[in-house]
Amino acid sequence: MVSIVIWTVIFLFIVQLCLVGALVVSKIQSLKEEKLISRYVEEYEEPFFHYLERETEECPDLPRDIRDRVLIVEQLLNRFVDQTRVEIEYTRLQETAHTYLSRSYRLFLKNGSWAQRVNTLYYIEDFDMVDLKQEVWQYFSRLSVLDEEYRQAVRVLASFQDERVIRLLLNSEMIPQRLVKQVLRRFQDDLFQQMVMVIEDEPGRVPSQVHLAVVAYCGERGSLDDLPFIERMLQFPSKEIRLKALRSLMELKACTDPEKLTRFYLSDIWEERMYVAKIAGRLKWESAQDPLLKLAGDSHWWVRYAACEAMKNLPDGHRLLEYTYNHHEDKFARSMARQHLTVKVGEAI
Incomplete structure (x- = not known):
């Protein structure tokens, strides 16, 4: 019995030793490969960049091993995109990515590990590999879990101006508002305007998170062409939509x-009262003096703060704050006015 236990322990020890040895050998091999790829990248960077910048028409001869070549081109193109400060000439970049990466990326999307697929999606977007749009859509159509793989696939399709993404947004209640905004940032104006038209023509068809994201993005992108749409959203029954519209007006500094x-x-x-006070201040509306005086005595601190901050931005703001401090019937309004009168430029209350 004792001998069986001893032999079992010895066997388990040998197995563990073999596993550790295999891990060490694998790590050494991995480090060796990384070192080799890094050496190749440094060697090829200058001639490869000359080729991408069209300073030469001859692409450097890369290693024949397909796996090494994919890793080298990925790193070189990624470094080129990150380091290039001038406008990138994407045609040559796309041609190079198509030549060296497209075939491998198709295989990765079908059979790669989760991490490999996600990394591939990021590279496809970074290198503007529009030739893989259909493959990305087919691959995306098989995804069911809303994880980073799903999100990046949507972002890639939006970057490629795939109109099917609009239908996806309109038919999904699950896509978060943050992802919708990431999609909108990638859309060119014609696709964005399609989203706006759907909201105006069929508001009941649009999921709330999509509606909110579109209204919020109008303020973020800062185009006065969106002003009529934003102002129409001020009449919307939903409080959340109206608040997004008010915030967008504030960001646009227009009405x-x-x-x-x-x-x-x-x-x-109270949020609506706060935003209208901020807008009045940013647009320096003298006609807003009386409403701002009333809001200075509001029951909510943030409204009082916004009202006094707005007064300070008006042409006769200092006098208005002094009047509020000396004569307002509400003690909290007087206190807030005093703070705005005494605070130094650049300081926060």
Whole structure:
């Protein structure tokens, strides 16, 4: 019995020793390969960059081993995209990526590990490999879990201006608002305007997170062409949509008519009162003096702060703050006005 235990322990020890040995050999081999690839990258960087920048029409002769060649080209193209400060000539970049990477990337999308597939998707977008758009869509159609693989596939398709992404956004209640905005940032104007048209023509068809993302993105991208759409969203029944529209107006620093915002000074929703005060200040509306005086005595601290901050931005703002400090009936309004009068430039209250 004792001998069986001893032999079992010896056997397990030998197995562990073999496993450790295999791991060590694998690590040594991996480090050796990484060192070889790094040496190749340094060797080929200058002539390869000359080729990508069209300073020469001859592409350097790369190693014949396909696996090494893929790793080398990936690193060289990635380094080129990261380091190039001038406008990249994507045609040569695309041609090179297509020549050396497309075939391998098709295989990776079908049979690669999860990490390999995700990395491949990032490279496909970085290298603008539009020739793989259909393969990415077919691969994406098989995904069911909303993880990083799913998100990056959507971002790639949006970068390639695939109109099927619009249908995807309109038919999914699961896509988060953050991902929708990432898609919108990649859309060119014609696809973005298609989203706007759907919202205006069929608002009930649009999932709420998509609607919110589109209205918010209008402020982020800063185009005055979106102003009429944003102002129409101020009439929307949803509080969240109206708040996004007000924030977008604030970011745009524009409004066609102050009267369109008058009702928000008296809103039951304190965030709406805060945003309209901020907008009045940024646009320096002298007509907003009386509403801002009332909002300086609001029950919410953030509204009082926004009202006094807005007063300070008006042409006669200092005098208005002094009047609020000396004569306002609300003690909290007087306190907030005093803080804005005494705070130094660049300091926060």
